[in-house]
Amino acid sequence: MATLVDKSKVPWWVSNLIVPLINLILALFVSGLFIFIAGENPIQAVKLIIYGSFGYIEGFAYTLYYTTNFIFTGLAFAVAFHCRLFNIGGEGQAYLGGLGVFLVAFHLGFLPLPIVWLLAIAGSALFGAAWAFIPAYLQAYRGSHVVITTIMFNFIASALMVYLLVDVIRDTNQMGPQTASVAKELWFPMFKDIAQFFGIKIRYSPLNISFFLAIIVSFLVWFLIWRTKWGYEMRAVGHNTRAAVYAGISPNRNIIIAMLISGALAGMLGVNEILGVHHRVIVNFPAGYGFTGIAVALMGRNHPIGIFLGAFLFGILYQGGSEVTFDMPNISRYMFVAVQGVIILFSGALENLFRPQIESFFVKRLNEEKVV
Amino acid sequence: MEFMSDIVSLLSATLRISTPLIFAAMAGLFAERSGVIDFGLEGKMLAAAFVAATGAYFLGSPWFGLILAIVCCVSLSLLHGFASVTHKGDQVVSCVAINILMIGLTTALAAAWFGEEGLTPTLNDDQRFFEINLPFADALRPIPILGTIYSDIISGHYIFVYIAYILVPIVYWVVFKTSFGLRLRAVGENPSAVDTAGIGVYATRYKALMINGVLVAFAGAYLSTAINANFFREMSAGRGYLALAALIFGKWHPKTALLACLLFGFTDALQIRLQGVELPIIGVIPVQFIQAIPYVLTVVLLAGFVGKAIAPRAIGQPYIKEG
């Protein structure tokens, strides 16, 4: 039996920094084993990852580009999770969000610049939220488990988008199923261009000003969850539905609000991908970023600062990982999907594996210091 | 006459397509009846598919592949138990972890061992299960209706199909007619009642999870060593979730869950049959819509018809002793 620790004596940094850090180290260690099983040298892989993500400026820019995507999808998962909802439909919501961005940029492109951008961001949020609405409604009023319905909505989104890209909004001048490009004036400024403005010449990377949008949105989410009555009510529903009802807080209403915000945040991935990178909708552009958001959020303990760190870590893994897949024939990008799974396992499901031992260790240590 | 043969092939396909759903739903039944949520069927099925195909390829027999798949799935179920039963971690998070881990690891290892596409090598006839013609199938075919049903619908499937349909009554019998079944159901409803009767709550849940692993391994092995001859990435294609939806729609009961699996199987068979077919009035439905039918059906069933599906009362909650 685990030793009981007096929780009130555990310093916040032990439960919120040390324990997650140890869990992360364990997860990375297990991931190293997988790389070993796949027939490659884990140490060498780590070196490649660090070089790929930090070693040169374009590599670092790529890292931040991935970070941007993971911030959006991590925040998306976290907001729903504060209301105890498992929105694993970020993938589909992001896909639809991209459609929203495209439709605004393509059809309202005649409007002055910052307004189109704002409308495009709103479009991404609106479409992402709309795609989350049905699972949200069914969870609230019919008790259909949101894990199953959001997964199904990922499949349905995929079918719907392929249909649209093939038959409805396809650019007939193109070979593949993709839309026409949005007007060049509407493209988000790239990091490369900004650097050039300051006289620094670097090569292409997909990093663009969406990164700042992600930072602003992180702050807004933090404010929403901890500084507004809406966030307070969502957390209340997430922790204890009966108590929420007692306090006059409607669980159903909050389930829907949380899922809509979550869907909207996932949809904003489309801003980075469409206005920033592809400038058109292409098949399966969310490419698993929606799922990665789950690992990012759980690792970051659903707090925007933690999510930023988690997103950055996954940015490193993705960008450094592409270096690894390039240099190590036995490692495919799916290896880094497996790493996400391991991180979810250790940071989420097994988060209490060593918590009691670590906490009691520190409580004892700190008490000894006080006595001395 | 063509209509008749359509019906026959549709029903035959229904049996074939329902099979992995049935194994997975029965696997889920054991876990969930014991109070442990199992969204992880998808990942375990995928793992089993990969391990079975790889095992069959290296060891030369699909049976060895199946055994390895069982070992693999039981280990994953035990991992789920370790996280969510022993360490009282969040059951849904643990399942999501297993699913994502397996989506990644299976394809990553396939790519590492067999080349970039992430496929396992195509199995030859020795390494793969074959279809079984039931006795007298050819002799009985001319008999109207009954002969057709026996020879063209029931006969000619992989052994998994027959095991699946024999499995359902066995599951019913175990769950409702044995002492293990009684304890299993009790631990999912009121674990304290089981604990105070001097039976281990954890032990009962672990046993249920081990059975869960064995059964879901059959679902995965069927995908990669019977109806297909290799593993390819994400080949489970949501079947784990469909099976779980069938279990919920079937109110955690083997017989009704079987019917729900057959419904899904039939819809999927129909979906395949309808692709590119010109229907009266509607015309040709875009293939993407047809492919989405099983997923839409899942949502509709969960939303509309389940009503108050009474889940095992203690599901999703870790057992904590209270005096």
Next chain:
Amino acid sequence: MVSPILELSNINKSFGHVQANKEVSLAINKGTIHGIIGENGAGKSTLMSIVYGFYQADSGTISINGNIVNLKSPRDSIESGIGMVHQHFMLVENFSVLENIILGFEGEIVFGKKLDEAKKNLLNLCETYKLNIDLNSIISDLSVGFRQRVEILKALYRGAEILILDEPTGVLTPQEVDELFKILRSLQQEGKTIVLITHKLNEIMDLTSNVTVMRQGEIAGHKKTQLTNKEELAEMMVGRSVLLRINKSPLKKGDVVFRVNNLQVKDDLDVLRVKNVNFEINEGEILGLAGVTGNGQTELLEALSGIRKVESGEIQLFEETISDKNNFLNPKDLKEKGLAHVPEDRQRMGLITNFKANENLIFGYHHQQPFSKSSVLVESEILSYSKKVMNDYDVRPQAPNLITSNFSGGNQQKIILSRELNKNPKVLLVGQPTRGVDIGAIEFIHQRLIDMRDKGAAILLVSVELEEVLSLSDRIVVMFDGKIVGEKVNQNVTDREIGLLMAGIS
């Protein structure tokens, strides 16, 4: 000369920093009914859970018939002849009686011959002890009294020689209590030993031959029941003489502010639990609602506070209908109108135990000024407010940022009370205000309720502790089977009178 069948010596048990049992020694004689009495949290249940093998003692020994036994799990205890009827029944609700009883003692892998044998044995046991239970009925269809009999039958089937009952009467009507006592006496006559855990003095005096008093985890003394009396036992339980009546000023009754007309309420399973209830509360008055647990009080309180829809009838606050068949105001609106509610279930309803204390101190008022301005929470206001009320209500520790689950039961209750009283509500609904609360806090809470009354609030006090209702109320109504079965002005009313009403005998 009777020999002890069960003997405990120097039992110690702690949970974290709380020592639940300290050097407990106790001997129980064969064929007797032995009472163990003590306040909530005195360590009675923990001690018996150790005897039942549910918990293991940190130190000390247990002997049965003079032999030291090592009870590592309930299984060991059951095999040593110990049976236990828990306070919360350990039954699977959608199982039949038979399935519940054989659970864990099936005797065969596949049901068959042993099942038939079990049925026969159970029918014999039912006959012998006049338990009158249908083995095929499903638990959820049985009344609480019958469920308890199933628990007793279960213990007997498993061969119990010593039967421990933990607070068996808390959920029973007085008639059911009589039935239970009859069964227990006949068990005793058949040679069984019975251990009765309770905090009710009457039960000890009625039923037992020996009594052990526990206080704060320790033995406060052993007595022969014949040689003691209630007053002595009460003093031993509490550690000082008990103040039974609280000093309160004379009633200054104002206008009727809260009225309930022909109210009917259903529970979650669609069963009518409140039947045609009528009452009113005046300003400056405490109306006590007495009754045995499960007679509709919970559903009534939930309907009155806007949590539960009413089936028919109406609820009026200041002559305005706040709830009827078609509409009801939710708790948020009711708070705005000056109605506050201290719920019965502190942990599951009154608080969010994972929230910080300051977040719980504004729970339900979080959207109001000054805590919230245009939907934004004002941290500084919340913090200074929290510090102030935690000081006023002596909540310990005074740490507004501490997670609420780290506070003791009494301090959690003070958090709720301070929150609900602080806005000076006109009407206050209070459910079980002192359940699981230590004695010091009980007096504090009672005094606060009296103060509210003196300030002119109309208070509805729902409590299953008759003592509490009698000492605080100006007027008492009694609820039985969903109906109000009597009303008394609280002057020279005896607990006997109210007790009869609670039993449905009018």
